[in-house]
Amino acid sequence: MEERDRYRGDAGADDAGADGDADSEAGETVGTTYDQARWTDDGAYEPLLAEKDQTEVSVGGEDSPLPDDLTRDSLELPALSEPELARHYARLSEMNYGVDSGPFPLGSCTMKYNPKFTEDLAAHPAAAVHPDRPDESLQGLLAVAAELQDYLGRIGGMDAVTLQPPAGAAGEFTGIHIAKAYHEHNGEDRTEVVIPDSAHGTNFATAAMAGFDVVELPSADDGRVDVEALEAAVGDDTAALMLTNPNTLGLFERDIEAIADVVHDAGGLLYYDGANLNALLGRARPGDMGFDVMHYNVHKTFATPHGGGGPGAGPVGVVEELAPFLPTPHVRERGGGGDGSAGGDSYERYEPAHSIGKVHGFEGNWLVLLRAYAYIARLGDEGLADASAKAVLNANYLAEQIEYEVPYGPFHHEFVASAGEQDAADAAKRMLDYGVHPPTTKWPETVDEALMTEPTEAETRDSLEDLAAAFNAVAGEDDATLERAPERTAARRIDQVAAARSPRLSWHALDD
């Protein structure tokens, strides 16, 4: 396999060498460029903690409060002072790119600006409580939970909401188990979940984890659900259709009413993947489109920080008929109806009548939910609607200015461009040199060499123009330049094949 392939994908290649440090000058002539901090020590990048110190301490012995047969012999870890650690992690942070660093149009991830005041609230001492306390002594936490359930219900057009799922995929897991429990409760054995081919990988994995067979639905030529194909795919075995709307191409499923009818007529439920809800705030609600169950990605739509991979939160909303199946505990106003309707001024936790049980050991990612509540309260109706309007405007404005083809439209908060003759992954690497994070690449597969792009509402017009300039500069560059990229980041192109072929997953494995 050729040398260039070593730095892509997981499988395959063999030999290759490095090509030295010849920086291309091309990046300096167009728009913004970027030089990420690159700390090296004797030619190597920032050392591991364990390369700075390894101290072995013995455990047990005379001073130990435990007998030796219950203890380990020793523990070997770095022993470093606070100033040394502060420097270590400060340097690591300098070798990492965040939303405040520059544009982060990672499609389907909604990398919007994370307000700072929500961090202060999450760190508030009154939020640092243990969940195993009587309801009477946790009224503050329960009030925030109940109000957030209410807000999310209104935003999604859902009758009841659980906050327990700790991420979007966990929300899917919850929602699909609710569908499963609902069908079982009705004495129906439904074994299949239908998922369009453009859906997030989590949808397929979730359905399989919940024990369903996956029926993959090919998209129509316009990139949307093919209603005739859907009619052919559903039947007595259909438990649910999982749908993202707008879909991963940014397209609204215009036939959503017909889609809902087809699924409901077959006795199935309609599941809404909330990954793209940032496109619709105040314009359309899943509940009004006929969806029965949905998850919200609060780290996407409601601006809680992505934290380098998490934590997020994936609350699930359901229509009234499914409310008895929500995870336990659920929060409601005391003295109110089982649906959480008003009744008193205090809150309680209860177990819904046919609860699926639990999807988190306690009650979910509370400090993330608290941030989401603060964001929604800050924006209110007008702000939420404006966030979607500007997210959609930004995607359209950006797409208008880039030279890559965007095959499907009209799109909303995100679009999928095609890198055409270029390799999308290489193009993305080159974009890093222009001070922007690249789009999601090579997915969805319905677009060749896909560049799935979601600028979010947080970018200014000027910043979008810089971003477009980065796209266009890369579009005009030759393959050799793209393959050499990135040049200005902390590390140069990383060998993915070697990483997968001989996995070294801890500092203990580095000597091998």
Next chain:
Amino acid sequence: MTRKTRGSPYAPHTAADTAAMLDAVGAADEEALFDIPEAVRFDDAFGIAARDERTVRRELEGTLGCSDDLTEFLGRGHYDHYVPALVDDLASRQEFLTSYTQYQPEVAQGFLQALFEYQSLLVELTGLGVANCSMYDAASALGEAATLSQRVRSVSGERVLVPDSLREGKRAVLDRYADGPDLRVDSYPTADGTADVDGLVDAVDDETAMVYAETPTVVGAIEESLGEIGAVADAHDALFVVGSDPVAMAVLERPADVGADVVVGEASSLGLGSAGGMGMGLFVTREEYLRQVPGRLVGASEDRTERRAFTLTLQTREQHIRKERATSNICTNQAWLALRAAIHAATLGPDGLVDLAEDCVRLATGLAERLDDVDGLQAPVHDRHHFREFQAHTDQPAAAVASDLESEGFAVHVVGEHRIQVCVTDATEPAVDAFVAAMAEVA
């Protein structure tokens, strides 16, 4: 603070920008950008009032203040240790906090290295070779271990055996994970707070795919029979899964040395503190199960200049590549909490971590002795070594004792009609004298 008086304060467009951008894309107004059929358009309002930052803070702080200010002697899987200021300061840097999964490793070396160091911490603590860079919490990690048992070729059967004392919330999550692959979750007996190995031997059979044991157990007892439990699992070709946490593992028997195949547990005992139940699951296993591991893995490689660099690896296990054949559906995880745990561990160092763990034994032992001296209390209920927590018998009804304690400003678990559970850590140590005095009043 913002140029706009309406709309999102985090969408920076001026009216002139908006007009020019709409013009550029050929849209008459913002609504024209939405390709939504009339029938499903939302033309109502949410009824959520926008508020300025100061107002939201004031309101939320007021609401949060409606929770009673109690000193929590609470544990049972959610622990409060003092978190050094360095953790908050470093983890809050926007480059860490606002970044996401490292799909572009060249521009995310910092977080990748921190996660690699987190994985290394867990490898050192467990003695097993492969740690992923986080699950949602201990309960979901246990659920994932159960599904792992079905992917390991050397294991057959669909029975999962857990202690009968397993905390209810954890058991409920395990049951949910077990539902899809049709696993049968059964319990084996415990005696005096730890596993009843004879009872386990009676319960286990050739259909058993996994045996789970915890140390410390849910009652805070250090499990003394891990090696025997592991041998029982091994004799039936079942996966031996151990539940623990990184503070406890600093001193307790190394899971690899008692035959553990997988270690799961709550790693947020470092770096987080009480957080309303929010946690971070650890998942560590043997190298031979590497390709069956759920979640993200950071590996070392080299970049084009032949310098060592880090990247997410073996992604063909994951949902975005393998879809319905993925090892799990997990995507977003708890990476930022893994960063916090790693920084916390680093500030402690090996001495500090061992000291903290030994304090968890001394504090629990000492407090149990003091409560045992209080009229109306006997502690600990279980004749075991304890870690952080223990159960106590109350002559009065436990609920009444706990309720009276709340009036004195303290919270404990009520776990039986005449039984409470008490957890003490470095975070609550300064309040121990007052707590014992309050106990003497109410018991």
